[in-house]
Amino acid sequence: TPTAGAIDYWGLFSVSSQTGDIWEINKCERIIxxxxxxxxxxxxxxxxxxxxxxxxxxxxxxxTDE
Known part of the structure; x- marks a missing residue:
């Protein structure tokens, strides 16, 4: 319904402040x-x-490493 919460789950991400490296940690996929x-x-x-x-x-x- 249009009044229901509009929340989509896209994943859980880890972002390095030192390199900008981004990983989706449930799948261990590097975002690039x-x-x-x-x-x-x-x-x-x-x-x-x-x-x-x-x-x-x-x-x-x-x-693991890529």
Missing amino acids: FPQLQKIQQEIMKKTGATFASEVVQRRGLGC
């Missing part, structure tokens, strides 16, 4: 597309972090 990659490069330039430096955190989510 060209525009996001450009933003991630800018974030990593500012933080000095790399995707490799976050291996431990990804494994903490229960996700």
Whole structure:
């Protein structure tokens, strides 16, 4: 009905503030597309972090490396 709550569940996401890396943690799928990659490069330039430096955190989510 139109008066019902309009909530869609799209997933549970983990976002790194150091790299901009985004993972859907229920499926352990890395979210990646060209525009996001450009933003991630800018974030990593500012933080000095790399995707490799976050291996431990990804494994903490229960996700393997790509």
